[in-house]
Amino acid sequence: MASSIRVLRVDVVTPFPGMFRALEESIPGRAQAAGRLILGLHNPRDETDDPHRTVDDAPFGGGGGMVLKVDPIFRTVERICATAGKGEVILLSPQGDVLTQRIVEQLAALDHWVLVCGHYKGVDERVREHLVDREVSIGDYVLSGGELAAMVLIDAAVRLLPGVVGNPATVSSDSHTTGLLDHPHYTRPEVFRGWSVPGVLLSGDHGAVAQWRREQVLLRTLRNRPDLLDSVFLSEEDQRILARHGWSLSNGSRRDARQMEVGNGHTRHRESDADA
Ligand code: 9D3
Numbered sequence: 001m002a003s004s005i006r007v008l009r010v011d012v013v014t015p016f017p018g019m020f021r022a023l024e025e026s027i028p029g030r031a032q033a034a035g036r037l038i039l040g041l042h043n044p045r046d047e048t049d050d051p052h053r054t055v056d057d058a059p060f061g062g063g064g065g066m067v068l069k070v071d072p073i074f075r076t077v078e079r080i081c082a083t084a085g086k087g088e089v090i091l092l093s094p095q096g097d098v099l100t101q102r103i104v105e106q107l108a109a110l111d112h113w114v115l116v117c118g119h120y121k122g123v124d125e126r127v128r129e130h131l132v133d134r135e136v137s138i139g140d141y142v143l144s145g146g147e148l149a150a151m152v153l154i155d156a157a158v159r160l161l162p163g164v165v166g167n168p169a170t171v172s173s174d175s176h177t178t179g180l181l182d183h184p185h186y187t188r189p190e191v192f193r194g195w196s197v198p199g200v201l202l203s204g205d206h207g208a209v210a211q212w213r214r215e216q217v218l219l220r221t222l223r224n225r226p227d228l229l230d231s232v233f234l235s236e237e238d239q240r241i242l243a244r245h246g247w248s249l250s251n252g253s254r255r256d257a258r259q260m261e262v263g264n265g266h267t268r269h270r271e272s273d274a275d276a
Contacts, residue, residue: 009038014117017041019147044072070124087112092146096135101176108157117146179232183216
């Protein structure tokens, strides 16, 4: 078989293993139950020798705050690799490469990760210098630690493992796989509190539906994330649709699309508005 069953093993080094209970839900939970995701949680406190089980200490050179100690982290990672084999050691920290779907895809192709969670206190630089293979951030905002970032990375990768998400078409049509935002979705009822579903979706005309959805994909992307339009292939027809809304290939994302009037062609949702 071309798409053989793969298992992703993730060992996480964290003083807060309880946070990872969140991964027992939803798709990561199902992946764990099916043995497709094997999650190991390792508390660096268990690799300390002192009675206080100290994992942090004051910084050399002075200044405020504390720094995660190198020895408990090294010992924890070395114990993991002695048991489960050498994995890709990834530090979650604000200094890392900002996570993209492309990085998720690269990492999801590997069999074993060792995630080291950073902390607002910072991590002894020797961890970065001598232990870590790559460093990942999930964006430009301040978290209290790397745990939630580690969970974001795990969640994003697990759903790419063949067979974890039921319908492979769902994964390959994802907005960040196609590079554009998604079109609107509706399900029953046809009318809710006077707000009706766009007629084209009820028309049974598959060609018209496909055309409407493509238009919505393009207009939503133009309005909310015009930067994405710079890095995707746009057909002549796509460019014509966008041009009708003030976009041109040359100005692309530099235009402030938020000030453009981009509706979904269906702004009058309330039936009572129809003859207002
Ligand atoms: C004073 C400089 N701060 C960096 C902006 C220090 C600092 C704050 C918060 C250092 C670490 C942290 C804790 N954050 C993470 O460990 C972290 C993180 C994040 O804060 N934002 C986005 N991605 C990540 S991945 C790990």
